[in-house]
Every structure is written in structure tokens, then in C-alpha cells.
Amino acid sequence: MEIRSAAASDALAIAATQVEAWQTAYREVVADAYLDTMSIESRGSSWEYRLGGRIAIKPATFIVESDTEGVVGFVSGGQNRGELPDYDAEIYSISVRPPR
Numbered sequence: 001m002e003i004r005s006a007a008a009s010d011a012l013a014i015a016a017t018q019v020e021a022w023q024t025a026y027r028e029v030v031a032d033a034y035l036d037t038m039s040i041e042s043r044g045s046s047w048e049y050r051l052g053g054r055i056a057i058k059p060a061t062f063i064v065e066s067d068t069e070g071v072v073g074f075v076s077g078g079q080n081r082g083e084l085p086d087y088d089a090e091i092y093s094i095s096v097r098p099p100r
Contacts, residue, residue, distance in 0.1 A: 006061040006074065008052040013071035014063065015043035021095035050076075059092055072097045 006014060019038045026035060050059060061076040073096040080087050 001067075001072075002065045003062055004065065006051055006063045006076075008048050010063055010071065011048035011051055012040060012044040014047045014051075014061070014074050015040045017071050017074060017097045018043055018047075018093070018095045020097050024098040064096075069097075069100075 019040050022030070022038060023035045049055065051061060057079055059076045059078040061074060063071050064073040066072050073094075075091060075094045077089060077091040077093075080090050084090060
């Protein structure tokens with residue numbers, strides 16, 4: 001296993017991890033209609049935009065990568081977006097791919 005900073009080229013792998021994690025973990029919590037329409041391509045475009053530095057504040061994003069399975073998890077965070085005034089930073093997103 002390796003933990004490293006994510007690059008724009010990791011966008012689709014991060015998206016696949018996120019979609020698979022959500023569709024597994026949030027089934028029966030979030031509406032099936034929403035989960036079933038989540039797409040790796042759409043999430044990938046969003047991650048590519050963020051990781052490509054095309055936003056004002058680029059989040060710090062790290063991936064966990066397996067030698068045999070590729071990206072198996074990620075965490076993204078950065079500056080507090082204002083909802084928790086006592087904290088300087090926050091985790092924006094964290095996902096771990098379910099075991100296969």
C-alpha cells in the first residue's frame with residue numbers, strides 16, 4: 001500500500017472509488033434513484049476539475065493505492081468553508097472502496 005498526493009490523472013480512479021463506496025455504504029440510506037444514477041464519468045470530471053487546480057482553493061487530496069487493486073481509498077480536505085467557525089480546516093470527502 002502507498003499513500004500519496006492525488007494528481008488530475010487520478011480523477012477517474014477516485015471517482016470509481018467514490019461511486020462504488022457510496023452505492024454500497026449508502027444503500028437504504030440515500031434514495032436508490034440517486035445512487036443508481038451516480039456516474040464515474042460525471043464524478044471523474046468533477047475530480048479532474050478540482051485536482052487540475054481550476055478552482056480558487058485546491059483541496060489537499062491523498063489516495064491509498066494498492067499494488068494489485070489500484071486506488072482503494074482517498075481523503076480530500078482543506079480550508080474550513082465557514083460552517084464550523086472554531087476550526088481552520090475540514091475533511092471534504094473520504095471514501096474507501098468496499099472489499100471485492
